[in-house]
Amino acid sequence: MASYPKPALALVEAMTQAAAADPARAVAFQGAPGANSHRAANEMAPGGLPLPCFSFEDAMDAVREGQAGMAVIPIENSQHGRVADIHFLLPESGLSIVGEHFIDIHAALMGLGHGPFTAAYSHPQALGQSRHYLRNKGIIPLSHADTAGAAAYVAELGDPTIAALAPRIAAELYGLDVVEDNVEDAHDNTTRFVLLARKPLDVETIDGPAMTTFIFEVRNIPAALYKAMGGFATNGINMTKLESYQTGASFAATTFFCDVVGKPGERPLDLALEELAFFANNLRILGTYPQTRARG
Known part of the structure; x- marks a missing residue:
């Protein structure tokens, strides 16, 4: 808490005390009170108790350690791309994505x-x-x-x-x-946030379109990604996000972060994931959750 500027400390202390009294309702976010993540937390969990955290890791740790029931984390921006380090932090956190939310960003x-x-x-x-x-x-x-x-x-x-x-x-x-006001370069500037919890959402409770986020790894050999992705094309799965990043210093394999429309239990997605698992390593679903903005 000492890392916050002095003008923010009183607000942070008050919010932290309120969250400590009812951790199940606490919603952790990165930043000082008044940040866009604070706004997202209020909109995603209107009955929650916002819990300011100094870093993304602190917000995720608060959920993992039971100091908060959920965390709201920005994952990507329409203008500036993915939020730095989130693709590494999400899998490492052990938490599950249980929701998404989009907010217009104005600076x-x-x-x-x-x-x-x-x-x-x-x-x-x-x-x-x-x-x-x-x-x-x-x-x-x-x-x-x-x-x-x-x-x-x-x-x-x-x-x-x-x-x-x-x-x-x-x-x-x-x-x-x-x-x-509104000094952002693009006035349709939008950030996508995800809601994280200790337990995954029961996919049977999702009515309507769903999103599934997962990671997987492929070896750096010719056509490895083409083969891994084939099942999504043949089964008509809409893939809305595919980003690569390196984990470790060997550069022998590439990890991919992926969003698709659909949920496990639906035959097309089950078939696509089954084929992906045949060609890829370390396939891991990070969450299935209701879609809040139509893709495509």
Whole structure:
């Protein structure tokens, strides 16, 4: 908790105490109060108790250790791609994805006064989503652990030449002036969040379209991925996401992170996964959950 800027500490302490009194209702999120993840937590679990955590690992650990019933984690952004390290952290956490949620992301430039500003703090993802704006204004991007925390840090610094990029609510929480709204480069900027829990969702309880997320590994040999993916094409499975990343230093095998429309128990997906398991190693389902936005 000491890693938060001082203006955020009182809010963090109050939320932490409320969550400790009823951990089953607690919803862990990464960031200081007022972050986009805080907003996502309120929208995904309206009856929950938001629990601020300094890092993604801390939020996942809170669920694993029973300090929270769920965690809300951003996984990808429409403009800036996947959130750094999430593809590594999700499988390592041992938690299951039980829901997804999309929110429109809008950033405000805020500070102590109205500038001019020489630099702006924010989460690296938010800085990337506003890189053209910052470049045009001659503002140097500076990394911070999260967006709302950046606003709290700017309030703590007391330097009128340093700004923050954060949700507008952060300015209200930390006493900053909003200089300009909606400074993101793309105004249809959207982030996808996932809801994590200790136990997977019972697929029989899912009415309507479902999403299934899984990882698998293939050897770096000719046509390995083509063979692994063949079953999804022949069985008519809509694959909406396929990303590769390396685990370990050998570079002998590649891990893939995949989303498909469907759920285990449906024959087309069962057949596709069965064929995938024949050609791939370490197939692991990370979760099956209701689809909240149509794909395709």
